[in-house]
Amino acid sequence: MKTLYVRIVMTTIFVMIFSGLVSFLISNIYYHYKLKPYNDQKLTRMANEVKSFYEKNPSLTIQDYLENVGDLGYQVLLVDENEKQTFYGGSFKKSQLDRTTIESVLYGKVYHGIAKYPTNWFVTGFFDNSVINTIGVPINHGKNHYALFLRPNVELQFGELRILFSIILGLTILLSIVMVFISTRYIVKPIVKLTEATKIIAEGKYKIRLQIKRKDEIGKLANHFTKMTKKLDQIEQMRQEFVSNVSHEFQSPLTSIQGFSQSLQADDLTDEQRKTFSSIIEKESKRMSLLSKQLLVLASLDKEEEILQKTEYDVAEQIKQIIVTNEWSWRTKNLAIEMELAPTNIFADKNLLHQAWTNLIMNSIKFNKEGGLISVRLSNEHDMVTIEIKDTGIGISENDLPYIFNRFYIADKARMRKESSTGLGLAITKQIIELHNGEIHVESKLNEGSLFLIKIPQM
Numbered sequence: 001m002k003t004l005y006v007r008i009v010m011t012t013i014f015v016m017i018f019s020g021l022v023s024f025l026i027s028n029i030y031y032h033y034k035l036k037p038y039n040d041q042k043l044t045r046m047a048n049e050v051k052s053f054y055e056k057n058p059s060l061t062i063q064d065y066l067e068n069v070g071d072l073g074y075q076v077l078l079v080d081e082n083e084k085q086t087f088y089g090g091s092f093k094k095s096q097l098d099r100t101t102i103e104s105v106l107y108g109k110v111y112h113g114i115a116k117y118p119t120n121w122f123v124t125g126f127f128d129n130s131v132i133n134t135i136g137v138p139i140n141h142g143k144n145h146y147a148l149f150l151r152p153n154v155e156l157q158f159g160e161l162r163i164l165f166s167i168i169l170g171l172t173i174l175l176s177i178v179m180v181f182i183s184t185r186y187i188v189k190p191i192v193k194l195t196e197a198t199k200i201i202a203e204g205k206y207k208i209r210l211q212i213k214r215k216d217e218i219g220k221l222a223n224h225f226t227k228m229t230k231k232l233d234q235i236e237q238m239r240q241e242f243v244s245n246v247s248h249e250f251q252s253p254l255t256s257i258q259g260f261s262q263s264l265q266a267d268d269l270t271d272e273q274r275k276t277f278s279s280i281i282e283k284e285s286k287r288m289s290l291l292s293k294q295l296l297v298l299a300s301l302d303k304e305e306e307i308l309q310k311t312e313y314d315v316a317e318q319i320k321q322i323i324v325t326n327e328w329s330w331r332t333k334n335l336a337i338e339m340e341l342a343p344t345n346i347f348a349d350k351n352l353l354h355q356a357w358t359n360l361i362m363n364s365i366k367f368n369k370e371g372g373l374i375s376v377r378l379s380n381e382h383d384m385v386t387i388e389i390k391d392t393g394i395g396i397s398e399n400d401l402p403y404i405f406n407r408f409y410i411a412d413k414a415r416m417r418k419e420s421s422t423g424l425g426l427a428i429t430k431q432i433i434e435l436h437n438g439e440i441h442v443e444s445k446l447n448e449g450s451l452f453l454i455k456i457p458q459m
């Protein structure tokens, strides 16, 4: 398996080699098409200078003169009429020159070997130390005719520079490779850390501290990762809390049922006691049954929006129906009901909303005072349906208010037994409303009453 580290190092080195090759090719093309003709002209001028100086100074011996030219940084080939060849300023690597070229120069023509030098993609002609890569000029000295071929002695002219450039290039390449190795480690390190962190999470440990302080994409990833682990940790804690709450909620009615059923077995019980005990048992088992039903609803609601089975129906009619069906409950408490429910069609999950309204209306009955009032209002504005359920009951204290939508939260624990509370109703209601992209708010004053306000999109 190739690690990310190896991949990045290899890719960068490949990119370096590739771009080096391409740059060489491009500069070589530039040499062949632009510099070569220019170079040829320049050298032709030089050769003509050499030639005319010699021709104007007949006292000079050609050997001494050309040796001097050679010392100044040129490679020279002199061919006399007898085709005798003499080299000055170092020998050529390839010294073969065809006769016709020599003859044409001897007869007075200029040879442009540099301009004519064949184009080769991977060889820069400038450095080719070959006799065909020269400028040839005729020299006439009295009766003597010569052909003079000349090119710069690259080694002599650029010797130290070449070494210097080679050192610079070599060091650049070497240092780049070393830097690539080091910098890639720096890039890859946080990814390695993240990978290790995911392994720890997979083992179920969420308390992770990532020491990544970068502000780039990897830094952002690490940041989101940390947020995710915190959320996971929170969810895990909530899950554990939920499980312990559930078992606790089941445990207390079970203990009570056990206790009272044992008491029922005693022989010396009055009819009155027997009735009380069995009614407690009945009440506790009802509470357990309600609890398990509500837990099932919560579990199904956790599966999110896909569970909604939306239809279009009259929500005002639905609320009216709930009030009518529960008439017995509010009548026994002598409650008055006020309703302002204009027919309003809504596109929503009928069964789930039925449950939400029932929870709220039953609470307003359950927590109301004897002879109190319940007002239910429905209004519809800009495709938002607003439902208000108001009671004149015991109210909720400021301390309890922020928590009443939490699972298992019961504000008045003393009432729990009497009113068969589970603390799940509002949690379910809130989840149902939010699944419909709606919102629920509460306003309440202790001993004065509560107002539950729901806003839900009509369609």
Ligand code: ADP
Residues within 6 Å of the ligand: 359, 363, 364, 367, 368, 391, 393, 394, 395, 396, 404, 409, 410, 411, 412, 420, 421, 422, 423, 424, 425, 426, 427, 449, 450
């Ligand atoms: P439950 O009704 O089973 O206790 P809920 O989740 O419906 O559970 O309500 C949570 C708590 O919020 C209740 O126990 C009660 O203390 C408080 N509460 C809810 N509705 C009202 C209300 N209309 N008036 C006063 N208190 C309320």
